Amino acid sequence: MKKFILFAGIIMLCSFQPKKPTKVVFFGDSITEYAVQPAGFITLIQQRLKAEHKDSDYEVAGAGIGGNKIYDLYLRYEDDVLTKNPDQVVIWVGVNDVWHKRMFGTGTDWDKFGKFYTALIKKLQAKNIKVTICTPASVGEKTDYSNELDGELNRYSNIIRDIAKQNNCDLVDFRTLCHDYNLKNNPTNKADGILTKDGVHLNDQGNQFVADIFYKTLFK
Amino acid sequence: MKKFILFAGIIMLCSFQPKKPTKVVFFGDSITEYAVQPAGFITLIQQRLKAEHKDSDYEVAGAGIGGNKIYDLYLRYEDDVLTKNPDQVVIWVGVNDVWHKRMFGTGTDWDKFGKFYTALIKKLQAKNIKVTICTPASVGEKTDYSNELDGELNRYSNIIRDIAKQNNCDLVDFRTLCHDYNLKNNPTNKADGILTKDGVHLNDQGNQFVADIFYKTLFK
Amino acid sequence: MKKFILFAGIIMLCSFQPKKPTKVVFFGDSITEYAVQPAGFITLIQQRLKAEHKDSDYEVAGAGIGGNKIYDLYLRYEDDVLTKNPDQVVIWVGVNDVWHKRMFGTGTDWDKFGKFYTALIKKLQAKNIKVTICTPASVGEKTDYSNELDGELNRYSNIIRDIAKQNNCDLVDFRTLCHDYNLKNNPTNKADGILTKDGVHLNDQGNQFVADIFYKTLFK
Amino acid sequence: MKKFILFAGIIMLCSFQPKKPTKVVFFGDSITEYAVQPAGFITLIQQRLKAEHKDSDYEVAGAGIGGNKIYDLYLRYEDDVLTKNPDQVVIWVGVNDVWHKRMFGTGTDWDKFGKFYTALIKKLQAKNIKVTICTPASVGEKTDYSNELDGELNRYSNIIRDIAKQNNCDLVDFRTLCHDYNLKNNPTNKADGILTKDGVHLNDQGNQFVADIFYKTLFK
Numbered sequence A, B, C, D: 001m002k003k004f005i006l007f008a009g010i011i012m013l014c015s016f017q018p019k020k021p022t023k024v025v026f027f028g029d030s031i032t033e034y035a036v037q038p039a040g041f042i043t044l045i046q047q048r049l050k051a052e053h054k055d056s057d058y059e060v061a062g063a064g065i066g067g068n069k070i071y072d073l074y075l076r077y078e079d080d081v082l083t084k085n086p087d088q089v090v091i092w093v094g095v096n097d098v099w100h101k102r103m104f105g106t107g108t109d110w111d112k113f114g115k116f117y118t119a120l121i122k123k124l125q126a127k128n129i130k131v132t133i134c135t136p137a138s139v140g141e142k143t144d145y146s147n148e149l150d151g152e153l154n155r156y157s158n159i160i161r162d163i164a165k166q167n168n169c170d171l172v173d174f175r176t177l178c179h180d181y182n183l184k185n186n187p188t189n190k191a192d193g194i195l196t197k198d199g200v201h202l203n204d205q206g207n208q209f210v211a212d213i214f215y216k217t218l219f220k
Helices: A002-016 A030-036 A041-051 A070-080 A095-104 A110-125 A150-166 A174-185 A204-218 B002-016 B030-036 B041-051 B070-080 B095-104 B110-125 B150-166 B174-185 B204-218 C002-016 C030-036 C041-051 C070-080 C095-104 C110-125 C150-166 C174-185 C204-218 D002-016 D030-036 D041-051 D070-080 D095-104 D110-125 D150-166 D174-185 D204-218
Strands: A022-028 A058-064 A088-092 A130-134 A170-172 B022-028 B058-064 B088-092 B130-134 B170-172 C022-028 C058-064 C088-092 C130-134 C170-172 D022-028 D058-064 D088-092 D130-134 D170-172
Touching: A022 A030, A022 A070, A030 A041, A030 A058, A041 A058, A041 A204, A070 A110, A070 D070, A070 D110, A088 A110, A088 A204, A095 A150, A110 A130, A110 A150, A110 D070, A130 A150, A150 A170, A150 A174, A150 B150, A170 A204, A174 A204, B022 B030, B022 B070, B030 B041, B030 B058, B041 B058, B041 B204, B070 B110, B070 C070, B070 C110, B088 B110, B088 B204, B095 B150, B110 B130, B110 B150, B110 C070, B130 B150, B150 B170, B150 B174, B170 B204, B174 B204, C022 C030, C022 C070, C030 C041, C030 C058, C041 C058, C041 C204, C070 C110, C088 C110, C088 C204, C095 C150, C110 C130, C110 C150, C130 C150, C150 C170, C150 C174, C150 D150, C170 C204, C174 C204, D022 D030, D022 D070, D030 D041, D030 D058, D041 D058, D041 D204, D070 D110, D088 D110, D088 D204, D095 D150, D110 D130, D110 D150, D130 D150, D150 D170, D150 D174, D170 D204, D174 D204
Parallel strands: A022 A058, A022 A088, A088 A130, A130 A170, B022 B058, B022 B088, B088 B130, B130 B170, C022 C058, C022 C088, C088 C130, C130 C170, D022 D058, D022 D088, D088 D130, D130 D170
Antiparallel strands: none
């Protein structure tokens, strides 16, 4: 009889034991680094998960460092991502790979970009981590493709779209999503102030826009 | 009586004296330099002027030098253009101003580009020369604006359009004309081979296309 | 008798008429622009001319604009230099021609640098203006030639030395003078703070150093 | 008795068993890639090891790929170096990290250069591999530090010297060794043709020079 009670108790404990939440890590550059600030998109996602009582199902964290390019992510994925034991990693990178060409002469060749991106995905997938990747949104929000780096951002976005297909990754195509948003909401062809503060880094509207898209994509 | 005959003779001589043809000089970079070759657009224009018996009305000449940027034109307009006594000058420049940024680190800042362009136009207009200016066609013919320099070419084309308005110059908007041509004739998004050999320099089709547009614009 | 008095009066007036001072214009970039500030080398030269009672012999003025490269000087020499009716022009330029390669992708090719420099000198010499030219001092004061742009600055200085010879210009070789000064006065291989505030723009010591050299060279 | 013979035989076999040679892998860019060609320095080292009957003590191999920068080495050290089971790795990289800044806008920031270099050394040392590192020789052999990239090469060489100290690596300082060689053997300040074909890639004399230095350093 005692044994039975003990046994039943174990069963009950097990059934009440809270399920381990799915851990999602956002891995990227300054856009992701700022996303954990009070109005940032990771914070907004956390608040919404709580409000919708999904915070026991999903746990989200940021691993963004300003100025990072794809090979910087490759260098630090073990220390900064694997140590967080994620079930899913969202990689959002590419702006600096293009931008630093002009700024410092230290951008990333398009072929090396693909090589490091693919290597990073494979390392994560080898740990059974689901990988979602994103195209870079913008360096300048003008809608007639007259932002200095538009040619390169379109080109690297094409590369990322190919990488997603080749590696069975989900894709969040911010390049297209933000361009379309600007076509509707930026009638005077402004360089910033629509979804970004400076053409690159998200303002409040941008953080809300991005949070909504990620929420819909990741927690459906 | 003698005086009258002399006078009448002078009148007749004057009326038979062939009218001086309008002299048009194309002033630019390698695209214009190659235009005087057998299949080049200047040669094609000359042939058509002859075929349509307008070669006594118009005389065309090239003054293109490979690698030239706007400030190179400013340096040599006296030696290479004014010495040809043109009635009209067609300036087509801009590709190297953008391209050399990436290639050699020696492109032209957008504000300096406008400054030199305006100064050159004013120097020519001060000599009663009519000035026509052109936007750069392409560095890469892909139609989704994913050619590396598309952002810059669109930006510098906007600047040239403004300069045309501010200085009452006719504008030949090759950036738009060639993009539209490619949208119809480049369905597989090729980087070259449509109007150009290498994304920049005109092939036979390109020379014909450009010759037709210039002919229609300049000799209507 | 009256005539004699008048004649004598004219003679006297002529002999007392002050001699027109030699006008020297410094033509360059931000280094020259800042030189007219209270502690700048042009101001120091003016003060010394006054103190040594040579200010009726020499008049000095600045024509520096920040960010200028050799071709910017060529664009504005008529408006900013010829209008000052100088007897002598001191050209000091080159830092931005090299620096802007890395900073903005808009430096000056070495061959174009020589071409514009020579054209500018010839335009000035054609107006009987004596031309003195200078090598760029530094972008970074480290003495082991490990400042990022040392290779280029040495190369462009070689070009300027050749231009001086080819055009019979006096040369003030600040590249060598400042390097030698640093070898003696910068034992810990600092990047700035010896003759400059930031590796490029002169501090008080630098302005004094440059003023002394120019004074000795120009007003001997 | 039989047992004794067997035992003696085993002892003898053991004592005759050839010692496993020390495996040295040269890891780098095109300079190392070309080194395995007939006149390359790795081939020369192999020939000398054989001639001096040390080829059973040392085995050398190349792992160079043209265009590689430090982060490319980091990406491929597992596949291309660890798979060769080396006892010692000689890293020679840096030219492209500097050169590609100007050429393609895709060089390596100096701080990232240090970060990846240190990370690579630590990964190799963690496998008990002895690591020797080298400074880049030259991009241009002119001796007055007027080669375009001299400033950067001197700077990155300083970084490599610090990395060697911090990580207890042997250093082969080709930057100094080749400069000193040129000071003696390049009296007319030529840009190439002394130790290199093109300022960068070793000619026969350069391969011999480098082979001698490595031989002396590694197999003393």
